Amino acid sequence: MNLADFFAKHRDQFPALQRRRNGMQSVFLDGPAGTQVPQCVINAMSEYFVRCNANHGGLFDTSVESDRWLDESHQAGADLLNAADPTTISFGQNMTSLTMSLSRALARTWKPGDEVIVTRLDHDANFRPWILAANDAGATVRIVDVHVDDCTLDLEQLKNYLNERTKLVAVGCASNSVGTINPIAEICQWVRSAGALTFVDAVHYAPHRAIDVQAFGCDFLACSAYKFFGPHLGIQWGRREILEDLLPYKLRPASDDLPGRWMTGTQSHESIVGTMAAIDYLVSIGKELGASHSRREHLETAFSAIERHESTLATDLIQAISELPDIRIWGISDPARVAERMPTISITHSKLTATEVAIQLAKSGIFVWHGNYYAVELSELLGCEPEGMVRLGIVHYNTSIELERLIAALRSLSG
Numbered sequence: 001m002n003l004a005d006f007f008a009k010h011r012d013q014f015p016a017l018q019r020r021r022n023g024m025q026s027v028f029l030d031g032p033a034g035t036q037v038p039q040c041v042i043n044a045m046s047e048y049f050v051r052c053n054a055n056h057g058g059l060f061d062t063s064v065e066s067d068r069w070l071d072e073s074h075q076a077g078a079d080l081l082n083a084a085d086p087t088t089i090s091f092g093q094n095m096t097s098l099t100m101s102l103s104r105a106l107a108r109t110w111k112p113g114d115e116v117i118v119t120r121l122d123h124d125a126n127f128r129p130w131i132l133a134a135n136d137a138g139a140t141v142r143i144v145d146v147h148v149d150d151c152t153l154d155l156e157q158l159k160n161y162l163n164e165r166t167k168l169v170a171v172g173c174a175s176n177s178v179g180t181i182n183p184i185a186e187i188c189q190w191v192r193s194a195g196a197l198t199f200v201d202a203v204h205y206a207p208h209r210a211i212d213v214q215a216f217g218c219d220f221l222a223c224s225a226y227k228f229f230g231p232h233l234g235i236q237w238g239r240r241e242i243l244e245d246l247l248p249y250k251l252r253p254a255s256d257d258l259p260g261r262w263m264t265g266t267q268s269h270e271s272i273v274g275t276m277a278a279i280d281y282l283v284s285i286g287k288e289l290g291a292s293h294s295r296r297e298h299l300e301t302a303f304s305a306i307e308r309h310e311s312t313l314a315t316d317l318i319q320a321i322s323e324l325p326d327i328r329i330w331g332i333s334d335p336a337r338v339a340e341r342m343p344t345i346s347i348t349h350s351k352l353t354a355t356e357v358a359i360q361l362a363k364s365g366i367f368v369w370h371g372n373y374y375a376v377e378l379s380e381l382l383g384c385e386p387e388g389m390v391r392l393g394i395v396h397y398n399t400s401i402e403l404e405r406l407i408a409a410l411r412s413l414s415g
């Protein structure tokens with residue numbers, strides 16, 4: 001079976017994909033704003049409520065069982081990120097809240113004269129928290145620019161900004177707006193050589209490629225389960241020695257051990273368990289495809305297949321859009337460079353606003369996002385504000401037939 005057929009079969013596991021509009025199946029291209037969930041995630045969350053809905057740390061059956069599921073979920077999170085230690089995985093409301101909280105703790109260690117580096121390619125959740133934290137500490141912020149022609153980071157500028165005063169570099173693995181993938185391992189290596197820490201935003205990377213905190217060589221990394229087929233939940237990883245050393249803003253009775261000291265208040269246990277189920281859904285793809293043994297190996301097999309399938313769809317879509325009059329693709333648009341980008345394609349129309357395009361597509365049952373998707377700096381730099389762009393976000397459950405419908409709908413808006 002080829003990969004397109006293999007992944008088409010997986011659509012049956014996602015009940016939401018059956019949705020119809022005017023008799024036509026809906027086309028979900030809104031994945032970068034949140035993916036749909038497979039039935040196993042829905043089942044795990046409802047099973048949690050039925051079997052062991054209890055608070056953490058009790059001595060009775062449901063609490064003990066709940067804690068066992070939570071511990072297993074930390075292990076699943078560690079396997080997803082290739083972290084050696086499950087207690088270095090924290091869960092929280094979303095990536096933004098976790099980053100706000102970590103940035104406040106880190107800012108306690110900064111002083112005037114220290115420097116923090118952020119980029120214009122990033123989502124505001126990996127930009128604004130660091131600006132606010134730096135301002136509180138009186139530290140200086142350096143902002144790395146983006147090459148407008150292909151929306152890649154100005155890596156020379158990033159390197160030039162690094163010096164002995166640099167405390168932290170906050171950088172994304174991939175742009176949620178134009179899909180650019182950053183050379184994250186290389187960046188982390190430069191930052192480490194300068195004696196600074198790296199915080200990596202892997203939210204947009206997570207549904208598409210295998211995250212590997214050890215290979216990246218970062219110090220912190222965050223992602224969100226609702227972008228990789230799970231419930232609304234944030235995940236954060238940090239190096240054990242730093243997480244133990246830093247002083248989080250926390251309540252007195254809350255645990256001082258990992259991971260408790262970084263997990264503020266009572267958690268959404270059902271979402272944590274649902275996140276483990278989402279990870280195991282990805283594992284099941286790897287199991288079907290290969291002869292690997294561990295959860296991590298299955299994940300790597302799964303993501304390698306996902307990457308190949310999505311790259312084919314993205315290449316075809318870019319090629320087809322390039323032939324349409326009136327439509328511009330932002331970012332890397334050379335099909336030969338598809339490995340440098342995610343299958344997340346932002347476009348603008350020369351005669352219609354992003355809102356008008358999104359409305360027309362919605363009428364055809366095609367769900368896309370419009371605006372700046374919180375990648376505010378980039379949208380401003382590209383001159384796309386205030387309307388922004390239209391984002392066509394492919395994930396592994398999308399098909400070439402869906403993209404043909406998209407192209408036909410876009411063609412009807414051109415000329």
Ligand SMILES: Cc1ncc(COP(=O)(O)O)c(C=O)c1O
Nearest residue numbers: 094095096123125176203204224
């Ligand atoms: C690249 C990126 N980073 C961060 C975020 C924020 O994530 P959350 O909604 O979990 O706070 C998003 C959400 O769209 C994103 O796409």
